[in-house]
Amino acid sequence: MSKINRQEILDILDEYDKEDITIATLGSHSSLHMFQGAKTEGFRTAAVCEKGREVPYQRFGVVDEIITVDKFSDIVNDEVQEQLKDLNSIVFPHGSFVAYAGLDNIETIFNVPMFGNRDILRWEAERDLERKLMTESGVRIPKKITDPAKIEGTVMVKFPGARGGRGYFVASSTEEYDEKIEAMKKRGWIEEEDIKEAHIEEYVLGCNYCIHYFFSGLKQDAEVLGMDSRYESTIDGLVRVPAKDQLDLNADPSYVVTGNHPVVIRESLLPQVFDIGDKITEGAKKLVPPGFNGPFCMQTLVTDNLEVVVFEMSARSDGGTNTFMNGSQYSYLYHGEPLSMGRRMALEIKNGIKEDRLDEIIT
Ligand code: AMP
Secondary structure: OOOOOHHHHHHHHHHOOOOOOEEEEEOOOOHHHHHHHHHHOOOEEEEEEEOOOOHHHHHOOOOOEEEEEOOHHHHHOHHHHHHHHHOOEEEOOEHHHHHHHOHHHHHHOOOOOEEOOHHHHHHHHOHHHHHHHHHHHOOOOOOEEOOHHHOOOOEEEEOOOOOOOOOOEEEOOHHHHHHHHHHHHHHOOOOHHHHHHOEEEEOOOOEEEEEEEEEEOOOOEEEEEEEEEEEEEEHHHHOOOOHHHHHHHOOOOOEEEEEEEEOOOOHHHHHHHHHHHHHHHHHHHHHOOOOOOEEEEEEEEEOOOOOEEEEEEEOOEOHHHHHHOOOOHHHHHHHOOOOOHHHHHHHHHHHHHHOOOHHHHEO
């Protein structure tokens, strides 16, 4: 199926009454502050909700319209898309929206105007594209090990589809790598054909900072709006067990995100934080024009040499933005009042309408 022509989206946007825009997204992931922020900036809001998941949106009073669907993936169905367009909706993408709507559908059949860059979502989802973007942008990432026989030092091994979940493991030698692969096969976590998909990279020992940027297409500036660190099961539980007992648990650590802590970084590291944001946004402009547009997140580990190493990125609103629904230390510095990522997104849409430049930031 062919990709949606950008002109088709702009034509739909052209028909919208700009005085009567709705901000819409799937009721999930990081939608609460998107709805709250949109309402604060004077927009109507609509949540596409799976049956039974409406409660938080109703109880927090952040949505005006609820479009109930049997399953989240129905957001791409023709009648739901029509309902959204009838409401003059601009969709704010987030992790669950991308997962449930599906990348292929977003690129080929979902023609409701969205805030962001449709094309960049795939660069987050495919590890090789993600590495290309980061490498060509000049961002420090973990070194890749192409051959398990050449493992020197500690490595992290990742499998596709296991992102953030089970099935990551740490190994310090080729023998340990082979043993762990065998153990995973026995558990049925991986199949023989998955082994060639194993991605092996340098294990970066450090503390986790996930940096939430907002790239304003209107101002051509990468703002640092907030930071979180992940609370991951079982790895963060294991550190509470004395080292001698950890071995008795016989548990391989997993990295399932269960929540997020708000965090601030040492002030002396902020130049690196801005440098990463500037480099990746410049790189993205060249590789996936027009580049980032709106929220994105660089997930980093900071070593004891005070080097910020990026191990992953989100090319849309990341779940960790929920740590600053009422603003963060950083968003306060820009705006002098509580500003969530969702409200910053709504503000960009509002400015786009005011300056008659909405077509530059809609995809
Ligand atoms: P991800 O699915 O890439 O977000 O990774 C899940 C978790 O694995 C991260 O939050 C980190 O705790 C850890 N992790 C990922 N890559 C590395 C790495 N290269 N070195 C050390 N830890 C890592």
